[in-house]
Amino acid sequence: GAVVxxxxxxxxxxxxxxxxIECRSLDFQATTMFWYRQFPKQSLMLMATSNEGSxxxxxxxxxxxxxxxxxASLTLSTLTVxxxxxxxxxxxxxxxxxxxxxxxxxxxxxxxxxxxxxx
Amino acid sequence: GQNIDQPTEMxxxxxxIVQINCTYQTSGFNxxxxxxxxxxxxxxxxxxxxxxxxxxxxxxxxxxxRSKGYSYLLxxxxxxxDSASYLCAVRGVNDYKLxxxxxxxVTVRA
Numbered sequence: 001g002a003v004v005x006x007x008x009x010x011x012x013x014x015x016x017x018x019x020x021i022e023c024r025s026l027d028f029q030a031t032t033m034f035w036y037r038q039f040p041k042q043s044l045m046l047m048a049t050s051n052e053g054s055x056x057x058x059x060x061x062x063x064x065x066x067x068x069x070x071x072a073s074l075t076l077s078t079l080t081v082x083x084x085x086x087x088x089x090x091x092x093x094x095x096x097x098x099x100x101x102x103x104x105x106x107x108x109x110x111x112x113x114x115x116x117x118x119x
Numbered sequence: 120g121q122n123i124d125q126p127t128e129m130x131x132x133x134x135x136i137v138q139i140n141c142t143y144q145t146s147g148f149n150x151x152x153x154x155x156x157x158x159x160x161x162x163x164x165x166x167x168x169x170x171x172x173x174x175x176x177x178x179x180x181x182x183x184x185r186s187k188g189y190s191y192l193l194x195x196x197x198x199x200x201d202s203a204s205y206l207c208a209v210r211g212v213n214d215y216k217l218x219x220x221x222x223x224x225v226t227v228r229a
Contacts, residue, residue, distance in 0.1 A: 043219045093161050097215055108217060110161040
Protein backbone atom coordinates (compact mmCIF):
# COMPACT_ATOMS: atom_id res chain seq x y z
CA GLY A 1 0.00 0.00 0.00
CA ALA A 2 0.87 3.66 -0.22
CA VAL A 3 3.14 5.16 2.44
CA VAL A 4 2.67 8.46 4.24
CA UNK A 5 5.35 9.74 6.60
CA UNK A 6 5.29 12.45 9.23
CA UNK A 7 8.09 14.34 10.89
CA UNK A 8 8.73 14.71 13.73
CA UNK A 9 7.11 11.74 15.41
CA UNK A 10 6.99 13.59 18.69
CA UNK A 11 7.84 17.06 19.92
CA UNK A 12 7.94 18.82 23.26
CA UNK A 13 7.94 22.60 23.25
CA UNK A 14 7.43 25.55 25.53
CA UNK A 15 4.19 27.48 25.57
CA UNK A 16 4.24 30.32 23.04
CA UNK A 17 6.54 28.68 20.52
CA UNK A 18 5.59 27.49 17.04
CA UNK A 19 5.87 23.93 15.87
CA UNK A 20 5.99 22.70 12.28
CA ILE A 21 4.85 19.19 11.35
CA GLU A 22 5.58 17.72 7.92
CA CYS A 23 3.47 15.19 6.08
CA ARG A 24 4.94 13.46 3.03
CA SER A 25 3.54 10.97 0.56
CA LEU A 26 6.55 8.78 -0.18
CA ASP A 27 5.56 6.79 -3.23
CA PHE A 28 2.59 8.65 -4.69
CA GLN A 29 1.33 12.10 -5.46
CA ALA A 30 -1.44 13.67 -3.45
CA THR A 31 -3.22 16.82 -4.53
CA THR A 32 -5.23 16.70 -1.33
CA MET A 33 -4.09 15.86 2.17
CA PHE A 34 -6.02 15.96 5.43
CA TRP A 35 -4.98 16.96 8.91
CA TYR A 36 -6.62 15.41 11.96
CA ARG A 37 -6.26 15.87 15.67
CA GLN A 38 -6.92 13.19 18.24
CA PHE A 39 -7.15 13.72 21.99
CA PRO A 40 -6.66 10.76 24.36
CA LYS A 41 -9.42 8.17 24.14
CA GLN A 42 -11.28 10.20 21.53
CA SER A 43 -11.75 9.75 17.82
CA LEU A 44 -10.06 11.58 14.99
CA MET A 45 -11.37 15.06 14.35
CA LEU A 46 -10.75 16.56 10.93
CA MET A 47 -9.07 19.93 11.22
CA ALA A 48 -8.53 20.95 7.62
CA THR A 49 -8.14 19.87 4.03
CA SER A 50 -4.80 20.78 2.48
CA ASN A 51 -4.94 21.51 -1.24
CA GLU A 52 -1.82 21.60 -3.39
CA GLY A 53 -1.30 25.04 -4.87
CA SER A 54 -4.24 26.68 -3.11
CA UNK A 55 -5.50 27.62 0.32
CA UNK A 56 -6.47 25.02 2.84
CA UNK A 57 -10.08 24.67 3.87
CA UNK A 58 -10.70 24.52 7.58
CA UNK A 59 -13.42 22.76 9.52
CA UNK A 60 -15.76 24.77 11.67
CA UNK A 61 -14.17 25.84 14.92
CA UNK A 62 -10.57 25.43 13.76
CA UNK A 63 -8.58 28.67 13.83
CA UNK A 64 -6.82 29.07 10.50
CA UNK A 65 -4.45 31.69 11.87
CA UNK A 66 -3.33 29.33 14.60
CA UNK A 67 -2.99 26.21 12.47
CA UNK A 68 -1.18 27.27 9.31
CA UNK A 69 -1.22 24.78 6.46
CA UNK A 70 0.98 24.89 3.40
CA UNK A 71 0.79 22.36 0.57
CA ALA A 72 3.76 23.40 -1.52
CA SER A 73 4.14 20.29 -3.65
CA LEU A 74 2.30 17.13 -4.63
CA THR A 75 4.11 15.18 -1.92
CA LEU A 76 4.40 17.58 0.99
CA SER A 77 1.99 19.36 3.31
CA THR A 78 3.02 21.15 6.49
CA LEU A 79 1.01 22.09 9.55
CA THR A 80 2.39 24.83 11.76
CA VAL A 81 0.92 25.24 15.22
CA UNK A 82 1.59 28.88 16.02
CA UNK A 83 2.01 30.15 19.58
CA UNK A 84 1.29 26.72 20.95
CA UNK A 85 -0.36 26.36 24.35
CA UNK A 86 -0.85 23.33 26.60
CA UNK A 87 -4.38 22.80 25.28
CA UNK A 88 -2.86 22.21 21.83
CA UNK A 89 -1.14 19.10 23.14
CA UNK A 90 -2.54 16.28 21.06
CA UNK A 91 -1.82 13.60 18.48
CA UNK A 92 -1.76 15.13 14.99
CA UNK A 93 -2.26 12.79 12.04
CA UNK A 94 -2.20 13.49 8.32
CA UNK A 95 -3.65 11.41 5.52
CA UNK A 96 -3.82 11.35 1.76
CA UNK A 97 -5.52 9.68 -1.18
CA UNK A 98 -3.14 8.41 -3.86
CA UNK A 99 -3.86 9.64 -7.35
CA UNK A 100 -3.22 7.07 -10.08
CA UNK A 101 -3.57 7.95 -13.75
CA UNK A 102 -5.54 11.02 -12.78
CA UNK A 103 -7.98 9.03 -10.67
CA UNK A 104 -8.23 9.37 -6.90
CA UNK A 105 -8.01 5.99 -5.22
CA UNK A 106 -10.73 4.86 -2.86
CA UNK A 107 -8.60 4.37 0.23
CA UNK A 108 -7.12 7.08 2.41
CA UNK A 109 -3.71 6.33 3.94
CA UNK A 110 -2.61 7.75 7.25
CA UNK A 111 0.76 8.94 8.43
CA UNK A 112 2.16 7.56 11.70
CA UNK A 113 1.18 10.67 13.62
CA UNK A 114 3.00 13.38 15.57
CA UNK A 115 2.58 13.62 19.29
CA UNK A 116 2.81 17.22 20.51
CA UNK A 117 3.30 18.15 24.15
CA UNK A 118 3.26 21.82 25.04
CA UNK A 119 4.62 22.66 28.47
CA GLY B 120 -23.52 16.85 9.05
CA GLN B 121 -22.61 13.34 10.04
CA ASN B 122 -23.71 11.43 13.14
CA ILE B 123 -21.90 8.13 13.57
CA ASP B 124 -22.52 5.82 16.53
CA GLN B 125 -20.65 2.74 17.65
CA PRO B 126 -20.28 1.04 21.04
CA THR B 127 -17.53 2.30 23.30
CA GLU B 128 -16.07 -0.98 24.43
CA MET B 129 -16.32 -4.71 23.78
CA UNK B 130 -14.54 -7.64 25.36
CA UNK B 131 -14.16 -11.12 23.90
CA UNK B 132 -12.14 -14.27 24.36
CA UNK B 133 -9.27 -15.38 22.17
CA UNK B 134 -10.59 -17.51 19.30
CA UNK B 135 -14.10 -16.09 19.54
CA ILE B 136 -16.05 -13.83 17.17
CA VAL B 137 -16.96 -10.21 17.82
CA GLN B 138 -19.30 -7.98 15.83
CA ILE B 139 -18.93 -4.20 16.06
CA ASN B 140 -21.98 -2.29 14.92
CA CYS B 141 -21.99 1.18 13.44
CA THR B 142 -25.02 3.29 12.63
CA TYR B 143 -24.87 6.54 10.77
CA GLN B 144 -27.06 9.46 9.83
CA THR B 145 -25.43 11.57 7.20
CA SER B 146 -26.21 14.38 4.82
CA GLY B 147 -24.48 12.42 2.07
CA PHE B 148 -22.89 9.02 1.66
CA ASN B 149 -20.04 7.89 -0.54
CA UNK B 150 -18.66 4.87 1.25
CA UNK B 151 -18.07 3.48 4.72
CA UNK B 152 -14.64 2.55 6.03
CA UNK B 153 -13.36 0.56 8.97
CA UNK B 154 -9.95 1.29 10.45
CA UNK B 155 -7.96 -0.36 13.21
CA UNK B 156 -5.95 1.79 15.58
CA UNK B 157 -3.55 0.51 18.21
CA UNK B 158 -2.78 2.80 21.11
CA UNK B 159 -0.39 5.58 20.15
CA UNK B 160 -0.40 4.66 16.48
CA UNK B 161 -2.15 5.92 13.36
CA UNK B 162 -5.19 4.11 11.96
CA UNK B 163 -4.69 1.33 9.44
CA UNK B 164 -7.23 0.52 6.74
CA UNK B 165 -9.32 -2.62 7.20
CA UNK B 166 -12.26 -2.46 4.83
CA UNK B 167 -14.41 -0.35 2.55
CA UNK B 168 -18.08 -0.74 1.59
CA UNK B 169 -19.96 1.44 -0.86
CA UNK B 170 -22.63 -1.05 -1.99
CA UNK B 171 -24.94 -3.12 0.21
CA UNK B 172 -23.69 -6.49 1.27
CA UNK B 173 -20.81 -8.30 2.86
CA UNK B 174 -17.13 -7.83 2.06
CA UNK B 175 -14.86 -10.56 3.37
CA UNK B 176 -11.11 -10.21 3.85
CA UNK B 177 -9.61 -13.10 5.74
CA UNK B 178 -10.63 -12.99 9.41
CA UNK B 179 -12.32 -9.62 8.96
CA UNK B 180 -15.64 -9.00 7.23
CA UNK B 181 -17.68 -5.85 6.86
CA UNK B 182 -21.36 -5.46 6.05
CA UNK B 183 -23.31 -2.47 4.82
CA UNK B 184 -27.01 -1.63 4.54
CA ARG B 185 -27.41 1.84 3.10
CA SER B 186 -31.20 1.91 3.56
CA LYS B 187 -30.77 1.25 7.27
CA GLY B 188 -27.68 3.42 7.74
CA TYR B 189 -25.98 0.44 9.30
CA SER B 190 -22.70 -1.38 9.07
CA TYR B 191 -20.86 -3.96 11.10
CA LEU B 192 -17.31 -5.23 11.30
CA LEU B 193 -16.98 -8.91 12.11
CA UNK B 194 -13.74 -10.17 13.61
CA UNK B 195 -13.35 -13.95 13.59
CA UNK B 196 -10.86 -16.22 15.32
CA UNK B 197 -9.82 -13.41 17.60
CA UNK B 198 -6.17 -13.08 18.47
CA UNK B 199 -4.56 -11.10 21.26
CA UNK B 200 -3.09 -8.71 18.69
CA ASP B 201 -6.63 -7.76 17.65
CA SER B 202 -6.97 -5.78 20.88
CA ALA B 203 -7.29 -2.24 19.52
CA SER B 204 -9.71 0.53 18.77
CA TYR B 205 -11.89 0.07 15.68
CA LEU B 206 -13.08 3.18 13.92
CA CYS B 207 -16.09 3.44 11.66
CA ALA B 208 -15.86 6.30 9.16
CA VAL B 209 -18.24 7.65 6.53
CA ARG B 210 -17.12 9.54 3.46
CA GLY B 211 -19.17 12.45 2.20
CA VAL B 212 -20.38 13.10 -1.33
CA ASN B 213 -18.39 15.38 -3.64
CA ASP B 214 -15.45 15.53 -1.29
CA TYR B 215 -13.09 13.00 0.16
CA LYS B 216 -13.56 13.88 3.79
CA LEU B 217 -14.01 11.13 6.34
CA UNK B 218 -16.15 11.57 9.43
CA UNK B 219 -15.19 9.19 12.20
CA UNK B 220 -17.18 7.56 14.94
CA UNK B 221 -15.77 7.66 18.45
CA UNK B 222 -14.25 4.21 18.06
CA UNK B 223 -14.86 0.86 19.74
CA UNK B 224 -12.14 -0.47 22.02
CA VAL B 225 -11.95 -4.24 21.70
CA THR B 226 -10.14 -6.16 24.41
CA VAL B 227 -9.25 -9.78 23.69
CA ARG B 228 -8.74 -11.96 26.76
CA ALA B 229 -6.85 -15.22 26.90
